[in-house]
Amino acid sequence: MGHRIIHPEGWAPAKGYANGVLCADGTLYVGGQIGWTAEQVFEAQDFIGQMRQALQNIRAVVEAAGGTPEDLVRLTWYVTDKAEYLAHQGEVGRAYRDVMGRHFPAMTMVVVKELVEDAARVEIEATAVIAQ
Template sequence: MAHQIIQPEGWAPAKGYANGVLAQDGTLYVGGQIGWNGAQVFEHHDFIGQMEQALRNIVAIVEAAGGAVTDITRLTWYVTDKKDYLARQREVGEVYRRVLGRHFPAMTMVVVAGLIEDEALVEIEATAVIAGADV
């Protein structure tokens, strides 16, 4: 099956993984995005800031594949601090709506002991289905 690697323009190259893989059937698999920017630099050191950046990264990959936020069908969240996440639900909702609007795909939230990047507090992976994708 043919597929295309998706890398937003201007982003630092992914090393040992792909940020996105678009399959021939239009399914886009977005690798786990953390709270660093396209240059792989953390601008935020708190959960909310990193969450917003991770969601913006997902949107950038979906758009680079020719899709839109509404094409996202699944999000899987990995968080390192359950208490911080639960204590900041209002802010989580505000940021989520600012980035993804009122689009709510299937979601899973998993609490993990840690992430590969020591500074990362959240990692989010996504799946999208992009109609008319030309791979």
């Protein structure tokens, strides 16, 4: 088959999607992660809290595939409130570094009207390349 599904231990089942797909060449595709916990509960309602959780979720998928945050090569962010993001850029940077360190892959940010989960304020998808 050439690839395997990555699902961090203890996470609630993903229904109709995969949290991660690891290809034989070491490329890991991480599906869009939102600011809910492994139990699919939103503990944070604010942008920074949800962003931090989404990044922690990405990190968990990468680590479940045998990688580290330094293996990330791309992040695509979908945010529902541009003004909220811009008003908190300093906090965004601190929260990002807390979770990912000082590794900054190629990034894109897109402002969207809404996300599938009504409570979600941000969704982030990622690509990593993990040495095999």
